Amino acid sequence: MNLFPFNFVKSTLSNIKSNKQLFLLSVATNFIAFTVLGIFSLLFVNLDILLSSWDKHIQLIVYLDDKISNSNKKKIELLFNSNNKINSIIFISRNQAWKNFRGKFYSKSKFVASLKFNPLPDSYTLRFASGPDRLKNIRDFSEKIKNEKGVESVEYGEKWISRFEQFMIFLRGFILTFGVVLFFGMILIISNSIKLSIYSRKDEIDLMTLLGATHQFIKIPLLLEGLLQGVAGALLSLISVKLIHLYIVFRFQGSLESIFRGLEFQYLTNPIIYSVISTGVIIGILGSSSSANQFLDRRNPE
């Protein structure tokens, strides 16, 4: 049996054992950083799901002028029919709209009951084909149609959708920036922890080089130690975010159902989980190799 892999693992475990506190401190710091990032990602994932679900329900309502001419009406209908992204066109006359409206609000509002005339216009409800560009298509078409003669106004909840989208862009940017800052911060933490680990075993490492150890032999246990710090921090953070997710689901089930309208409050997506773990691996290797290289390159000073 070749001792190489066994020795690396043994040496790594012995390093960790002799610098237990330092190792745990580094894991804890990485865990906190990953957890904070994980919570923001959890928020992002669910808001994104919410936005997508809203996106599916968005329809464009085109309100017509009361005095619209038949030719203009036909022209508008032609525009609807010539757009292949529109799935369905439903015409709702002002009388039908008023009937629907009164049916919904007559018993609930004295004001509605007291109205003696119909204030609602004729309208078209347009449903667009689903796809990633759905909102853009609605936006583009509404821009085109709103200036047509006979069109009073268009409505698809543009203001709040735009605000929500902007918030999502900000959140994505914030998570990315925050992630990059934490990425370098965590590399620094692991690098320093490995540096301290090296200095606490300096005599042993010095002796290794004098006895003919290769750089690889000295470096691999240090890399494994850094790798373990990064991966342990990442895995623990995923567990803690899962616990937070379960807590939110059980504690706020009623509120979530009303906000998410039948959608489930989701845990992190697989790509995010893989990214967290691979980031743990990368920061572990980068942090430890920078310290190990720095130390080994300084060996045998002139």
Next chain:
Amino acid sequence: MIKVFNLYKSYGGITPVLMDISFDIQDGEFVLLTGQSGAGKTTLFKVLFGWEKFDRGQILVGGINVGKLNEKNLYQLRRKVGFVFQDYKLLVKKTVFENVAFAQQIVGANMKTVRTKTWNALKNVGLVKKKDSYPSQLSGGEQQRVSIARAIVNDPELILADEPTGNLDSEISKEILALFEKINEQGKTIIIATHSAEILSEKERRHLLLKRGKLLQS
């Protein structure tokens, strides 16, 4: 085994430590490197071992051009040379057996070889009974014998011993010297840096005499 040509070494380019040193040592020789404290014995050893760099000259150890080695392939030289340190350099948390086996593990030997070679090396230096002791439980002489066992366990062609009896009394020094003679009889080249009177007067041997960084006798 060793060829040194016009070797110069200084610290910071100002303080000369070794000046125009040239000598040859054949395979299987037993050589004493002598000189007063500060003559440059330890520095010469460190240079031969690739522990310190030198300014000018050529050094060949077992066919390896020491000046051409970089940090990453220095191990090739160090595996050819067993070094015995004056301060033993034993790992205090490891037993005698583990300290000797450590040198074997570093070169990637398999478990069976580690056990056999470590056992043989300990037998060679007469420390089998102490294999489970820790360095702090050993006398100075015993610690030096562990250091010698560690130096020979990888079967190097050359042993460099820097003041191996420096911290030991004369009786133990003779035992250590006898040990080196035994190793030499097995065909190893031995160079001992010393200014110990016991070692120098023991037997007629080849001397390299250093004085203030210059080789007076080779």
